[in-house]
Amino acid sequence: MTLGSYLRNVRERHRERDRTYSLRQVALRIGVEPAYLSKIERDVVPPPSEGTIRRLARDLEEDPDLLLAMAGKVSGDLQAIILQRPQLFADLLRQLKDAPDHAILTVVREVRDGDW
Amino acid sequence: MTLGSYLRNVRERHRERDRTYSLRQVALRIGVEPAYLSKIERDVVPPPSEGTIRRLARDLEEDPDLLLAMAGKVSGDLQAIILQRPQLFADLLRQLKDAPDHAILTVVREVRDGDW
DNA sequence: GAAAGTGTGTACTATGTAGTACACATGACA
DNA sequence: TGTCATGTGTACTACATAGTACACACTTTC
Numbered sequence A, B: 001m002t003l004g005s006y007l008r009n010v011r012e013r014h015r016e017r018d019r020t021y022s023l024r025q026v027a028l029r030i031g032v033e034p035a036y037l038s039k040i041e042r043d044v045v046p047p048p049s050e051g052t053i054r055r056l057a058r059d060l061e062e063d064p065d066l067l068l069a070m071a072g073k074v075s076g077d078l079q080a081i082i083l084q085r086p087q088l089f090a091d092l093l094r095q096l097k098d099a100p101d102h103a104i105l106t107v108v109r110e111v112r113d114g115d116w
Numbered sequence C: 001g002a003a004a005g006t007g008t009g010t011a012c013t014a015t016g017t018a019g020t021a022c023a024c025a026t027g028a029c030a
Numbered sequence D: 001t002g003t004c005a006t007g008t009g010t011a012c013t014a015c016a017t018a019g020t021a022c023a024c025a026c027t028t029t030c
Helices: A003-017 A023-030 A034-041 A050-060 A064-070 A076-084 A086-096 A101-112 B003-017 B023-030 B034-041 B050-060 B064-070 B076-084 B086-096 B101-112
Strands: none
Touching (some): A003 A034, A003 A064, A050 A064, A076 B086, A086 B076, A101 B086, A101 B101, B003 B034, B003 B050, B086 B101
16 A cells, blocks of 8 residues: 555544544644645655654654655664664664564564663 | 765775776766766765765775765665564664664674574 | 535745766876 | 876756645535
8 A cells, every 4th residue: 555545544534533634634733735735645746754754643643664664764763773883784684684573573572671 | 084085085095006096987987977076075065876875885895884874875775674664673773772782793693593 | 505624736946866067277107 | 298197166957855835626514
């Protein structure tokens, strides 16, 4: 599914419970023109900026990382983390590329409870 | 150190051994105008594209990930890896943000020799 | 049946990205 | 001493990004 159609779905589901989730009102709340949000939801324009996606995520109670991924973007804070130690994280990510989810989850937990 | 001054240093070190590492010849080999490479090395222009940085890295025998990081860019292939499983890798990276190098290296090795 | 609210089409804009093209002054070298 | 190569200044360009502004037709709602 594309970012646009996903956003439209999520917004319309919200709207069933809450009348303030019209395209215009959401646009007003996140600070863009209604016409622009309309185009975003129909994938008529390329995905908006990271900031706009984050404000959308907040308003629609969605995971920003997921929406950003649908937009083909990697969160700026993750990029910053990688840029601190580019070679280290490059190795790690390439190593984990084909690892199954549960293996990565294990690593995440290991590090969280880590005693390094 | 900036990308530009770093590149100039590396190129000039190459040049001591190999006369073909003039700005003009490197520019010719990597396929950009000499004037442009000159500006890159003096940080007069913003960092070039990922492709151009990679060609520079190849010509100067430098680590592309390092040069890209100096340019404030994250390698496209790493972004692609993250975009496959954005939430999983987002958690992992934020978890590892402040971990010491050796802890991350341990993880890298663990995964490499991993028996998952 | 008028007012208010809804989504959308068209036109336009400002800024950033990623360079090219050419002229010029200087230095090496044969 | 003329040629050739070197680095650089100036001007320009094409395309992408991230939107705004306004008019319009349709639908509720009162």
